[in-house]
Amino acid sequence: xxxxxxxxxxxxxxxxxxxxxxxxxxxxxxxxxxxxxxxxxxxxxxxxxxxxxxxxxxxxxxxxxxxxxxxxxxxxxxxxxxxxxxxxxxxxxxxxxxxxxxxxxxxxxxxxxxxxxxxxxxxxxxxxxxxxxxxxxxxxxxxxxxxxxxxxxxxxxxxxxxxxxxxxxxxxxxxxxxxxxxxxxxxxxxxxxxxxxxxxxxxxxxxxxxxxxxxxxxxxxxxxxxxxxxxxxxxxxxxxxxxxxxxxxxxxxxxxxxxxxxxxxxxxxxxxxxxxxxxxxxxxxxxxxxxxxxxxxxxxxxxxxxxxxxxxxxxxxxxxxxxxxxxxxxxxxxxx
Amino acid sequence: xxxxxxxxxxxxxxxxxxxxxxxxxxxxxxxxxxxxxxxxxxxxxxxxxxxxxxxxxxxxxxxxxxxxxxxxxxxxxxxxxxxxxxxxxxxxxxxxxxxxxxxxxxxxxxxxxxxxxxxxxxxxxxxxxxxxxxxxxxxxxxxxxxxxxxxxxxxxxxxxxxxxxxxxxxxxxxxxxxxxxxxxxxxxxxxxxxxxxxxxxxxxxxxxxxxxxxxxxxxxxxxxxxxxxxxxxxxxxxxxxxxxxxxxxxxxxxxxxxxxxxxxxxxxxxxxxxxxxxxxxxxxxxxxxxxxxxxxxxxxxxxxxxxxxxxxxxxxxxxxxxxxxxxxxxxxxxxx
DNA sequence: GTGCTCTATGTGAGCGCTAACACTACCCGA
DNA sequence: TCGGGTAGTGTTAGCGCTCACATAGAGCAC
Numbered sequence: 001x002x003x004x005x006x007x008x009x010x011x012x013x014x015x016x017x018x019x020x021x022x023x024x025x026x027x028x029x030x031x032x033x034x035x036x037x038x039x040x041x042x043x044x045x046x047x048x049x050x051x052x053x054x055x056x057x058x059x060x061x062x063x064x065x066x067x068x069x070x071x072x073x074x075x076x077x078x079x080x081x082x083x084x085x086x087x088x089x090x091x092x093x094x095x096x097x098x099x100x101x102x103x104x105x106x107x108x109x110x111x112x113x114x115x116x117x118x119x120x121x122x123x124x125x126x127x128x129x130x131x132x133x134x135x136x137x138x139x140x141x142x143x144x145x146x147x148x149x150x151x152x153x154x155x156x157x158x159x160x161x162x163x164x165x166x167x168x169x170x171x172x173x174x175x176x177x178x179x180x181x182x183x184x185x186x187x188x189x190x191x192x193x194x195x196x197x198x199x200x201x202x203x204x205x206x207x208x209x210x211x212x213x214x215x216x217x218x219x220x221x222x223x224x225x226x227x228x229x230x231x232x233x234x235x236x237x238x239x240x241x242x243x244x245x246x247x248x249x250x251x252x253x254x255x256x257x258x259x260x261x262x263x264x265x266x267x268x269x270x271x272x273x274x275x276x277x278x279x280x281x282x283x284x285x286x287x288x289x290x291x292x293x294x295x296x297x298x299x300x301x302x303x304x305x306x307x308x309x310x311x312x313x314x315x316x317x318x319x320x321x322x323x324x325x326x327x328x329x330x331x332x333x334x335x336x
Numbered sequence: 337x338x339x340x341x342x343x344x345x346x347x348x349x350x351x352x353x354x355x356x357x358x359x360x361x362x363x364x365x366x367x368x369x370x371x372x373x374x375x376x377x378x379x380x381x382x383x384x385x386x387x388x389x390x391x392x393x394x395x396x397x398x399x400x401x402x403x404x405x406x407x408x409x410x411x412x413x414x415x416x417x418x419x420x421x422x423x424x425x426x427x428x429x430x431x432x433x434x435x436x437x438x439x440x441x442x443x444x445x446x447x448x449x450x451x452x453x454x455x456x457x458x459x460x461x462x463x464x465x466x467x468x469x470x471x472x473x474x475x476x477x478x479x480x481x482x483x484x485x486x487x488x489x490x491x492x493x494x495x496x497x498x499x500x501x502x503x504x505x506x507x508x509x510x511x512x513x514x515x516x517x518x519x520x521x522x523x524x525x526x527x528x529x530x531x532x533x534x535x536x537x538x539x540x541x542x543x544x545x546x547x548x549x550x551x552x553x554x555x556x557x558x559x560x561x562x563x564x565x566x567x568x569x570x571x572x573x574x575x576x577x578x579x580x581x582x583x584x585x586x587x588x589x590x591x592x593x594x595x596x597x598x599x600x601x602x603x604x605x606x607x608x609x610x611x612x613x614x615x616x617x618x619x620x621x622x623x624x625x626x627x628x629x630x631x632x633x634x635x636x637x638x639x640x641x642x643x644x645x646x647x648x649x650x651x652x653x654x655x656x657x658x659x660x661x662x663x664x665x666x667x668x669x670x671x672x
Numbered sequence: 673g674t675g676c677t678c679t680a681t682g683t684g685a686g687c688g689c690t691a692a693c694a695c696t697a698c699c700c701g702a
Numbered sequence: 703t704c705g706g707g708t709a710g711t712g713t714t715a716g717c718g719c720t721c722a723c724a725t726a727g728a729g730c731a732c
Contacts, residue, residue, distance in 0.1 A: 005477075007718055018682045023720065031680055053455040054393035055718035059687050063390060065433065065455065072419070074613075079415040083408070086436045095451055097401065097433045100422045115431055119389040119401065141341070223617035252617045281559035281588045283619055343688055354712050359690065367710055391688035395717050 006047040015043035026051055057120055065095045066304065067116030070127040071104045075221065076247075076276045077291070078127055081149065084297030085125060092305060097121060104128065106136035113140060123304040125149060129192045145307035147300045150194055158307070158317040160300040162291040164194050167323040168201025171243050171271050171289055174325060176209055178269065179333040180241040186217045186229045186253060188245040198245045198273060219249045226252025233268075234260035240268055240334040247272035247279045250286055250330075258283070265332035275326050285328035295321045342383040351379035362387055393456055401431045402640065403452030406463040407440050411557065412612045413530075413582075413627070414463055417485065420633030421461060428641060433457060440464065442472035449476060459640040461485060465528045481643035483636045486530055494643070495654040496636040498627040500530050503659040504537025507579050507607050507625055510661060512545055514605065515669040516577035522553045522565045522589060524581040534581050534609060555585045562588025569604075570596035576604055576670040583608035583615045586622055590666075594619070601668035611662050621664035631657045 012019040017036060024032050025040040032040075043049070057063035066089050070078050086096045097119065099112035109128070113136065116124055123145035126137060134152040147158045175183045185202045188195035199216065206213045217233070219225035226249030233239050234257050244250040250272035257264055264270050264284055272279060275290035299319045348355040353372060360368050361376040368376075379385070393399035402425050406414050422432045433455065435448035445464070449472065452460055459481035462473060470488040483494045511519045521538045524531035535552065542549045553568065555561035562585030569575050570593050580586040586608035593600055600606050600620055608615060611626035635655045 009718080019719080020683080020721095021681060024681090027720085031678095033680065036680080050450070050454050052394070052718050054390045054399060055687090056720075057390035057687095058388070058394050058689085058718080059720045061687080063455070073422075074412070074415050074419050076410070079410050082434070083410050083436055086409075086434050087438070090435070090451070095433050095435070095455055097431050098418070098422050099426070099431065100419055102423070114386070115426070118386050119399070119431055223614045227617055248614055248617075251614050255617045255619050255621075258619050278559045278584055278587050278614075281563055281584075281591045283591050283594050285591075345688080355689080356691095356713080357711060360711090363690085367708090369710065372710080388688050391717090392690075393717095394688080394719085395690045397717075 006049045007052070008049075011040065011043045011047055011049045014047060015039045061120065062122045062308070063120050064093055065097050065119065065121045066301075067097050067099060067113075067119070067121035067124045068127065069099045069101065069109060069112045069116070069124065071101050071129075073098065073100050077274060077293070080293040081127060081297060084293045085301060088294075088297050088301045092301065094122065104130045104133050106132055109133050109136040110139070117141070117144065122308050123147070125300055125304060126151065128152075129194050130189075131191050131193075145304055147304045147307075149296060149300050152193060153318070158303050160296055160303060160319045160321070162194070162296060163320045163322050164197025165201035165204065167273065167289040167291070167325075168198040168243070169205045170201075170323075170325050171273070172202045172205035173209075174287070174327070175241040175243065175269055175271065175331065176205065176211075178241075178331055180269065181334070182206065182211050182214055183241045183243050184214050184217065184233060184239055186219045186226060186233075186242060186244040186249050188249070189220045190218065195245055202243055219245065219252075221246055221248060223248045223252035223255075226250060227256050229253060230256025231260070233257070234262050241270075241331075242268060243271045243273075245273055247274045247276045247282075247286060247288055250279075250288070251282060254282060254286075254330075265330050267335065269331040269334075271331060279326075280328060282330070284330050287328045287331045288326050289323045290326050291323040292321055342385045343388070344385070347376065347379045347383055347385045350383060351376045397456065398458045398644070399456050400429055401433050401455065401457045402637075403433050403435060403449075403455070403457035403460045404463065405435045405437065405445060405448045405452070405460065407437050407465075409434065409436050412584075413610055413629070416629040417463060417633060420629045421637060424630075424633045424637045428637065430458065440466045440469050442468055445469050445472035446475070453477070453480065458644050459483070461636055461640060462487065464488075465530050466525075467527050467529075481640050483640045483643075485632060485636050488529060489654075494639050496632055496639060497654070497656055498530070498632060499656045499658045500533025501537035501540065503609065503625040503627070503661075504534040504579070505541045506537075506659075506661050507609070508538045508541035509545075510623070510663070511577040511579065511605060511607060511667065512541065512547075514577075514667055516605065517670070518542065518547050518550055519577045519579050520550050520553065520569060520575055522555045522562060522569075522578060522580040522585050524585075525556045526554065531581055538579055555581065555588075557582055557584060559584045559588035559591075562586060563592050565589060566592025567596070569593070570598050577607075577667075578604060579607045579609075581609055583610045583612045583618075583622060583624055586615075586624070586666075587618060590618060590622075601666050603671065605667040605670075607667060615662075616664060618666070620666050623664045623667045624662050625659045626662050627659040628657055 008019045008022050012022045025037050089096045101108040101112050125147050127149045128151040134155045150161050172183050203213050217229040230253035272286050272288040275288045279286040279288050344355045344358050348358045361373050425432045437444040437448050461483050463485045464487040470491045486497050487495050508519050539549050553565040566589035608622050608624040611624045615622040615624050
């Protein structure tokens with residue numbers, strides 16, 4: 001009382017009804033007289049009553065909480081996704097509980113999922129961009145609504161994903177259209193699906209144009225690795241166009257090129273991926289690809305809610321969100 | 337059963353003990369025979385039993401969940417803080433529920449806090465960097481453990497904060513030590529405490545050196561606003577040193593200076609704040625200030641846990657985390 | 673009037689857990 | 703021998719809510 005605040009029975013007593021009627025009002029049940037409804041609402045307001053989610057979760061077996069498992073929520077992509085998910089979920093009356101993991105191996109993921117299950121979350125969204133994450137999901141109880149984001153396209157799990165391949169293809173084509181003979185690619189870590197998709201799109205576009213893809217440069221999303229790759233690329237006079245798997249890699253590449261005195265875009269064109277807010281202020285402003293995180297969040301949440309409402313079993317739903325090319329100043333035709 | 341998984345009584349039956357003994361094992365109660373404990377653990381493992389957090393929350397009145405209220409978790413600072421909080425909380429057995437808000441007015445904040453209270457969170461961390469947020473906190477039930485991060489230093493609420501003033505002072509002094517006559521400042525939004533603290537530190541350092549602070553340039557944390565301020569500063573020949581309130585502003589400034597052909601650091605030195613991972617790859621690598629987000633997260637969580645355990649009433653605790661200067665290449669002595 | 677439906681409300685049980693207390697051994701000192 | 707601790711365990715009563723069902727009254731046809 002003093003500590004725990006008023007309960008439903010307190011409201012009921014004040015309104016002169018039974019606790020069940022209060023419950024009905026709270027849950028928007030139809031068969032309640034308008035006058036009664038008003039009286040109950042007044043009592044709720046007067047007491048500052050707040051329904052106890054734990055009690056509700058106990059009896060219904062499901063809380064109004066969605067668990068999100070993500071790695072490294074400091075990165076722009078995951079952070080944006082998380083924020084968008086939270087906003088969308090809040091609009092639907094759901095809270096979002098984060099379970100971020102340092103590593104994406106199955107032990108970490110399983111542990112995070114366990115934690116969520118202990119709290120009886122209504123559903124789980126796994127931002128699982130790597131191979132090893134998928135395995136952890138196989139062992140999950142089948143009755144827990146689940147959606148993966150940017151996960152393994154080959155696993156029979158509901159999936160929402162940014163169309164990495166299409167984005168990368170568009171970027172590569174964009175560079176070819178500008179007149180470049182070929183396009184070099186600085187990739188993300190090889191075990192990420194995002195990374196794989198971007199490599200695939202790049203390769204496809206080149207092959208479609210009858211070009212043999214040049215050797216791949218392996219990065220790890222960080223500006224530091226972009227810088228290292230950039231130092232190599234800067235020394236190769238034949239390089240005129242570079243597609244980096246994300247904007248941070250592009251930043252590192254840009255700096256390396258700058259240090260070697262190679263002008264962008266006059267001598268070399270550079271394109272990124274993600275459209276971080278700062279990309280427009282790189283030197284020069286970066287042409288990049290913008291994934292629609294809001295759309296991804298909306299799609300995954302809707303997919304999850306469908307499962308929650310229908311009791312479960314989304315089966316192997318999947319949805320792909322197309323990204324858009326954002327053209328800025330870092331692309332120009334090659335010299336000569 | 338099929339859906340809800342085994343309950344404590346199921347474990348008890350299998351282990352041949354009472355459910356209460358299972359409860360004791362789970363909660364690390366001392367008076368349980370080693371042999372019994374083992375039997376119970378075996379039963380738990382065999383059934384794949386998972387304690388029901390909702391039931392526990394119902395009876396104890398507190399869940400093992402900490403609510404975090406934050407704005408714009410896409411920004412590097414808040415995102416890092418959130419991630420660090422989650423990691424720290426997980427280590428203590430707590431889950432973290434995010435309630436991000438679009439605006440930091442009291443209606444939004446109150447709504448987010450309400451949502452957390454409905455779920456009976458054990459405590460709340462509010463990342464409340466602006467004035468209006470504080471008001472919302474005044475009306476909060478007194479018995480809810482609460483910690484604010486980067487909040488109003490003048491409110492009687494437990495507070496953990498990065499020492500903005502010290503950081504800004506150090507940066508400014510660093511520039512003066514390099515030989516600059518004065519330091520210009522591009523600030524963050526005026527209603528953020530972070531912003532105010534950085535302005536204060538900058539001003540203090542200048543005044544201490546007997547220098548009248550030059551006019552303040554107002555930004556809003558974004559690279560875009562940094563760019564706009566940079567365009568003005570670039571045209572002023574007397575400007576030789578700029579301290580920007582965060583790294584993104586610095587990026588915008590750097591680009592503007594670059595466009596105007598002003599060399600950094602040869603002609604103008606630039607310093608940022610936050611040490612985003614990319615700062616080392618700006619052109620040139622950015623000298624900046626690194627706040628220790630992990631330390632902030634640890635401090636706030638510890639403060640919160642103290643309140644949770646002791647029943648409440650942290651009173652007006654406060655803790656300040658000193659940031660460190662990270663010297664890179666964007667600072668040099670002025671010409672001549 | 674009787675019997676029916678339909679709406680508005682109340683009653684009781686129980687979700688899975690913890691807290692408080694009760695109980696049973698058993699050991700120890702007097 | 704017996705009281706009195708103390709470790710180990712069981713029993714009972716709820717926490718605040720929803721679900722399934724019971725009930726009461728109103729409306730209406732015959």
